[in-house]
Amino acid sequence: MRLRGLLSLPGVPPLLSLGGLLALWQIAAGAIGIEGLPSASSVIASLPGVLFDLESLAEIGASLQRMALGFAIAVATAIPLGLVMGRSRAVAGFFGPLLTLIYPVPKAALMPIIMLWFGVGDFSKVLVIFLGVSLPLIYHSYAGARAVDEKLVWSAMAMGMPARRRVFSIILPSALPEVMLGCRVGIAMALIVMVSSEMIARQSGVGNLLFNSLDMAQYHTVYATILVIGAIGFALDALFERVRRRLTFWGETGEETVAGGG
Amino acid sequence: MARALKLALLHLYPVALLLAAWEASVAAGLVRKILLPAPSAVFARLFELLQTAAFLEHVAQTLVRLSAGLAIATALGLALGLAAAASHPAGRMIQPLVRVLAPIPKIALYPALILILGFDHASKIALVAADAVFPILFATYHGARMVEPKLLWSARAAGTSPRACVFKIVLPAALPSILTGFRIALVISCVVVFLAEMISSTDGLGHLLIRAARAFRTVDMFVPLVTISLLGLALNALVAAGRRRLLAGYGEAR
Numbered sequence: 001m002r003l004r005g006l007l008s009l010p011g012v013p014p015l016l017s018l019g020g021l022l023a024l025w026q027i028a029a030g031a032i033g034i035e036g037l038p039s040a041s042s043v044i045a046s047l048p049g050v051l052f053d054l055e056s057l058a059e060i061g062a063s064l065q066r067m068a069l070g071f072a073i074a075v076a077t078a079i080p081l082g083l084v085m086g087r088s089r090a091v092a093g094f095f096g097p098l099l100t101l102i103y104p105v106p107k108a109a110l111m112p113i114i115m116l117w118f119g120v121g122d123f124s125k126v127l128v129i130f131l132g133v134s135l136p137l138i139y140h141s142y143a144g145a146r147a148v149d150e151k152l153v154w155s156a157m158a159m160g161m162p163a164r165r166r167v168f169s170i171i172l173p174s175a176l177p178e179v180m181l182g183c184r185v186g187i188a189m190a191l192i193v194m195v196s197s198e199m200i201a202r203q204s205g206v207g208n209l210l211f212n213s214l215d216m217a218q219y220h221t222v223y224a225t226i227l228v229i230g231a232i233g234f235a236l237d238a239l240f241e242r243v244r245r246r247l248t249f250w251g252e253t254g255e256e257t258v259a260g261g262g
Numbered sequence: 263m264a265r266a267l268k269l270a271l272l273h274l275y276p277v278a279l280l281l282a283a284w285e286a287s288v289a290a291g292l293v294r295k296i297l298l299p300a301p302s303a304v305f306a307r308l309f310e311l312l313q314t315a316a317f318l319e320h321v322a323q324t325l326v327r328l329s330a331g332l333a334i335a336t337a338l339g340l341a342l343g344l345a346a347a348a349s350h351p352a353g354r355m356i357q358p359l360v361r362v363l364a365p366i367p368k369i370a371l372y373p374a375l376i377l378i379l380g381f382d383h384a385s386k387i388a389l390v391a392a393d394a395v396f397p398i399l400f401a402t403y404h405g406a407r408m409v410e411p412k413l414l415w416s417a418r419a420a421g422t423s424p425r426a427c428v429f430k431i432v433l434p435a436a437l438p439s440i441l442t443g444f445r446i447a448l449v450i451s452c453v454v455v456f457l458a459e460m461i462s463s464t465d466g467l468g469h470l471l472i473r474a475a476r477a478f479r480t481v482d483m484f485v486p487l488v489t490i491s492l493l494g495l496a497l498n499a500l501v502a503a504g505r506r507r508l509l510a511g512y513g514e515a516r
């Protein structure tokens with residue numbers, strides 16, 4: 001019974017499955033025995049080398065900074081647009097078809113074109129992240145604003161609540177759970193677009209780090225960097241999920257898919 | 263018919279407006295043609311290329327990787343999603359595993375996949391599968407969990423075996439949700455296969471973009487991008503139409 005109690009602690013099952021995955025990796029590496037798949041233990045042993053290397057640490061930091069900036073700009077612009085689309089048919093009718101058209105475009109693949117236009121600097125790198133994050137944010141904000149209970153709005157209008165207050169007291173709180181869900185997808189998307197655009201541009205950042213070590217046959221560094229990126233993805237998601245649950249305890253949106261292609 | 267046409271026109275006017283503005287600004291010399299080619303030039307080049315065997319060969323390579331990865335993801339996602347929903351112990355195994363793996367950016371695994379599976383098809387197919395499996399898994403799991411318990415009880419009472427219940431009741435009942443997940447996975451697959459081909463490949467649409475970028479041929483950079491996007495749109499519409507057809511008897515197609 002004590003075992004079962006331990007198993008139902010919140011952090012334990014994911015930790016166990018992580019351990020299981022690492023064990024599986026260790027066994028597979030031993031069984032396959034190729035240079036391209038070093039054992040899990042040796043990769044973990046080389047983790048400090050990546051984490052305490054000032055140069056790669058600076059790269060990772062710069063990447064995350066650009067990611068945060070792109071995400072922040074998308075939050076500031078895409079959420080209002082999505083909310084307005086959800087409340088106005090004309091706006092939705094105009095932007096809807098355009099967004100449908102943009103939806104299947106691989107955003108990170110725009111990197112070569114964006115670099116052609118704006119150079120190889122930070123602006124291009126932030127822009128491509130912004131583009132990738134915007135779409136899920138717009139979509140979820142739109143869905144959130146559409147799902148506002150119209151009776152609430154009508155009652156407020158009947159009681160003479162001014163439009164500005166209706167937005168802040170009714171529409172925003174009602175849409176918030178769905179908007180937060182969009183932010184969660186957006187964070188995952190930001191990381192995906194960041195890594196893939198850096199892999200394509202091969203200029204700087206984590207993605208570049210990965211392929212540089214691949215080209216130099218530093219296989220341990222490749223795997224250690226993947227572990228670091230995976231940990232960042234997991235940590236960002238878990239952290240945001242905490243914030244989301246606290247902020248939107250009234251929304252009933254439960255587990256949702258976090259998926260994106262970049 | 264006239265109504266459908268009117269509706270389509272109403273939906274397409276922003277797109278037409280955008281294309282017209284883009285075309286006009288190139289024609290007026292507001293943007294340099296070398297940086298942003300006119301849409302007419304891009305589509306003309308696309309039609310020209312569609313008649314060449316070499317271009318179609320690249321499209322075919324992309325489609326092979328796309329469909330193989332998506333097929334693996336569908337089989338895996340369906341199996342794991344159904345198992346997690348149907349059996350408690352399986353669910354307790356799969357759920358934490360998914361919680362660890364889902365938020366990881368799968369594209370970061372690509373260098374490892376190259377090291378293990380080589381530069382050829384296999385690593386790209388594996389990457390597509392890794393990215394596409396989660397939407398299908400989530401959709402299957404949620405769809406299967408939403409099945410009306412009374413249906414299952416009646417079937418069990420009428421003597422259907424638990425295994426038959428999965429195929430006769432759970433799977434059909436979860437179909438609307440599964441197909442929605444499949445559509446998401448499809449578009450993700452299109453994007454991922456293209457990115458993988460851009461990052462390391464010697465053929466496929468993504469490689470065409472990189473090749474054109476190295477040679478500074480902007481029109482040829484837009485053509486593969488437009489092709490993969492149109493492919494994504496077309497496949498997406500195809501699945502949507504198939505979904506409507508399949509779900510015709512469901513009363514309300516969600």
